[in-house]
Amino acid sequence: MSLVAGIDAGTQSVKVVVYDGATREVVASASAPLELDSREDGSREQHPSDWVHAMKACFDRFDADVRARIEALAVSGQQHGFVPLDAAGQVLAPAKLWNDTSTSAECGQIMDALGGPSRTIALAGNPILAGYTASKLPWTKRHRADAYARLATILLPHDYLNFVLTGQRWMEHGDASGTGWLDVRTRTWSSDLLKATDPDRDLSACLPPLVAHDAVFTISPGIANELGLPATAKVAVGGGDNMMAAIGTGCVTEGRLAMSLGTSGTLFAYSDTPVVSDTGAWAAFCSSTGGWLPLICTMNCTVATEQVARLFGFSTRDGDAHLHATPPGADGLVMLPFLSGERTPDLPRGKGVLAGLDPHNMSPAHLYRAAMEGATYSLKYGFDAFVAAGMRFERIVLTGGGANSAAWRQMVADVFALPVDVPKQAEGAAFGAALQALWALGHAQGDATSLPELVAEHVAVDPTQAATPDPARVAAYRAPYQRFLQHLDAVAPLYRPAPA
Template sequence: MAFTAGIDAGTQSLKVVLYDATARQVVATASEPLELTSSEDGSREQHPSAWVAAMHTCFARLDAGLRARVVALAVSGQQHGFVPADTEGNVLAPAKLWCDTSTTAECAQIMDAVGGAQRTIELAGNPILAGYTASKLPWTKTHRPEAYARLASILLPHDYLNFVLTGQRFCEYGDASGTGWLDVRTRTWSKDLLRATDPDRDLADCLPPIAAPDALFPIDPAIAAQLGLSPTVQVAVGGGDNMMAAIGTGCVEEGRLAMSLGTSGTLFAYSDTPVVDPQGAWAAFCSSTGGWLPLICTMNCTVATEQVAKLFGFSTRDGDAHLDATPPGADGLTMLPFLNGERTPDLPHGKGVLAGLDPTNFSPAHLYRAAMEGATYSLKYGYDAFVRAGMRFERIVLTGGGSHSAAWRQLVADVFGLPVDVPAQAEGAAFGAALQALWASARANGDDASIADIARTHVALDPARSATPDPARAAAYANAYQRFLHYLDAVAPLQRG
């Protein structure tokens, strides 16, 4: 029996899953943690060699007999990162990541060069926000001039792993739309924005060709041997982690709403047509399946709960007990969890804020609840923009590390007033990559099944982890959310400088 593999290179770890489509089950998984280098200027970096080493480690942990049965694989990667490479594909500097806010000034410089944020949206469908790839180029030109002078290829994290696997440089529409340069309406690079990023050179020469969503590339036999894979393995195009999570949660048809609770928080919905907001209230991304994926991103989600748990010396695995011991609204304690700056709301210089402390709520349990509530309210803030634009949804499909928490699942149901479902396969991005590989491989063999057909067949829900809104708690959270918005309005002017 043949398997497909999904590789997810995230911020905190790299994961590999092997999927048996015939049995409809994941047959093996492996994970390896990744280190993040942080600096006071907002820099957040990793060296791409760490991703490659983690990939080797993960495959080495899998049974050799299972690895030998893999026929196709795909890579999911954290969006917006910048891997500078020379003509030979050698990495010239550490990769600046999605959560890197050191290039905030460069975002404004690029947009000002074309006439401001409004004009940028007209050109590409999105403003250039903190963390987007485009802003990392002028920063590198200033701070790492030697690397910039040798720059021959602009690769995203998942593009780089595809290069390692195949020896070929290519990208795909979903991840490319997170650079800030892709006009999502036409799926073409914006010459104006590329010129605004660097008027002294044609950055288009550094961008890899964009591959079709169902394209396949042969694996490099040498890397196949190192990973214990067959030299006949085919590599699908993969995509950004949110795009792959969309596949892994079945969010490949209109009317579906998915939420990922990871280091960052995301909320996304599939569309057959571009969904651009004139004010840039959401990211107007392309999907990795031929459509579009309007998306809300917050930069502080599980990072906030993990920081509180670490501070008080307990594990997030024990966090639900703290939620159970405290009431909705945390007895008036409110956290704006903007520890890494924030994208939604758009506060790249934002800092975390605790408000409403008093002797009754100054406890580890209350602070943990406030962190979880604050991360959820930030997503609700973005969801409200979807609703104002006329989007309507009946359910939320939840994925990411936070989805393992029964308390968080119930919190989401109560705050959003929608039933919550959780896929049986917890690793949404890695599983989605395995399904994309399955789809591309099937099409290459003459099967005309759509990606929606694949998702309907293989994305199963776990009814034991579903949650439905509780009216009493929902009312309490509605009041607490208004308090969150009140503090946000008060603090935002101080954090926009």
Template sequence: MSLFIGLDVGTQSVKLVAYDPQLRQVVASHGRPLELIAGDDGSREQHAEWWLAAIRACFAQLDPAQRQQVAAIGVSGQQHGFVPLDRNGAVLAPAKLWCDTSTSVECGEIMAAVGGVQRCIELAGNPILAGYTASKLPWTRKHRPDAYAQLATILLPHDYVNFWLTGERWMEYGDASGSGWLDVRTRRWSPELLAATDPDRDLGQLLPPLVEADASFAIAPAIADELGLPRHVRVAAGGGDNMMAAIGTGNVAAGLLSMSLGTSGTLFAHADRPVVDDAAGWAAFCSSTGGWLPLICTMNCTVATENVARLFGFDSRDGDAVMAGTAPGAGGLVMLPFFNGERTPDLPHARGGLFGMDLGNLTRGNTYRAAMEGATYSLRNGYDALRAAGLGFEAIRLTGGGSKSAAWRQMVADVFGLPVDVPEQAEGAAFGAALQALWAHGRAGGSRQDIAAIAREHVRISPALSARPDPDAVTAYDEGYRRFLSHLDAVRRWYEKPGLGAGDPGLGSA
């Protein structure tokens, strides 16, 4: 009997699931929280060692007998992070994360150097948006010159965990496409974008080899011994958390829309060809299955509801009860939940705002609902771009921490007007990483089974968690969504320029 481990190295925690494919069951699940270093300049960082300490702790919680049954490991990681290594493989500085907006000036500099936003899309399929890896390198050159001078390898968060597990350095196409340097059409690094990012050195020499999604590598013997694992364990290519969540929700074929309600919010779909938007309405990423993954990402999702819960002194797990008695529209409250700045819409300098307050509606229930509605409307705003491009979907597969909320599941069904289903495995990214490990392990042993067949066999829906649109609520949310868009249009001009944001005297009334 073999077990397949999925590790999800997220922003808030590291999660481990152990999956038994014969029983079709997750036999163990463990997690460890992570700290976040947040700066007033928009910086969001973590020490890479924190990820490894959390992984060690998760494996320590796994029964020793189960550890001896592990056959392969797949790693899911938060996208866009920047882990700088020296020539000996030592980390040179804290890892700047996907939600770091301190490098937004560098985004503009890179795109200007290459000839503008449209030229950037022509070269790679995507502009360089706030949080993408590319902008973090010139920021490091300016603000951490010692780390820049010693820089020998650029890794993404999941790449670094793979490097620790195996001693090998590689990237796969899905996560690499979130760096900003990969031409998603050709699956090759763009020499022009690399040169625009740093004209003084060849960044291609700092990037590890690109590997296929079904690749795998042997675990390092010392790490196997440290974690109590067999030395024959394979480590799969892994991928970004959204790419792994696509696998974990069964979104490996056309016609299905996956939504992840985590710290960030994401919408993504499978495509068998590059799906590039000239207006950059979505991210044109590769998948971690050999295909492509058009993706909408908002930088503020459960971070909004959790901040409100913290403000009012309750746990977000009790949020559904707190919302009881409130109605769609939150009594007229509208929240723009841009606590981390925002990517969709592209407003990295934005801040959160609460509007429509009066003497009767400012309750904790309405405020919490406004946060949940605002996060959902932000995703709907991105979804409208997909629909405008002619893409259509019949159902939504929901994952992430927010999917545990019955109120949020119903809200998504009503706001989008689509049926919502939730896979039995709520941790879609970790479970997807386990399924990718199962796929890669089989390929290494000579199996030709494809990932779509594995997903059909192992991703199961939980009927009790499904939600269907309520016509009356759909109408109410349509009105609420229009109010949200009107407030968004009104504040957009405040935040479109780098000089505006928190502390700007012109925003005192916001």
């Protein structure tokens, strides 16, 4: 009769799912919205207390008997965010998030101190890209000097919720990869990267200990009482939202490719060994399962379609009709949907671009299609780097809010020329966190089932949502995708990373 819970603290909301491993059913779910503080300089911030209030609001919506049966939980969180704590564990400033591009100049400064991007990759496996945690430290030192002087602990969003739940500070390797400081080959902090971030301070003293993916903690009595959970409930390590989505979509063995269509768009594939790009074409992250997770991230995905829908006064729930009313390629209309800057391609100062307008395609339907195509083409741009490196995939498993659109699922199948599957559990990150909690609980109790074995037992696809490439549309998307790449090449010089 025991249950597990997965908590996903995203950019737009906090979601919680409660899962019954015996019946393999989600027995309860809830979400609470979050506000985003956006400014013209590229700043994107949230208050960590808002995540806590939203988490509590979700648990408040569950029946008391459901909460009383939760034996373990795990947290999934948006990656890269910087939560600064003082020695007493108090938050010193708003959290700068993954899509914050105000620190893009600091990325260059850190890499220049090391000898450039190539040397940075050689040292730790990744360049320092816009949004990574490392760049937020020198920005904070310059703009929030008092907070920086009092800084005692550096946490990521999911780490902070773990701290609230357990009173303990730790970080696991998957989410730690997104700081920019982790040497992903050795799973240790890079002293060179830390020194380049601040040569005048030992930042390693501010980093919590790294723990393995099978570590388990006990919930603090106070928060257990507030949430209505047993005082004996266990807290698994959790991880970044992409790492948890990898678990929730079954991307825990080699050969699988997962795509998340959320506020950001991501592609990730599991590997038993580090997969580093010498040019930084993808993020060489660790997984939260003991392996590695080569990953492509775009900063503008559903945000683009939502903005167009809002502009013309319709809901994205009605967006599929606009897709059906327009042909592949949007009759020549091209959108580069870089509304919040962009990471793939690496254009942190990027802006949205519309090209190819004429009297025939200047309509809400065409703009909506162009936004969806632009978000999809950006992911295809990253996918091409995977393929060029020799990676091969037979199917795509799709998750995130965009996966709810039948038209978008079909577009992905056609643009990538690969069959698309959708898991029965739509909330991939929250469900992945629940599965990690389920596995960690059993592992701690002596169950020898491996995490991939458990995932294979619990992750199932919904055949009614599958999409198969249509040969005619596969061909029809080739020229529009090339047109997207041509426009990208033309405008990229305008939006290259700012000089250090």
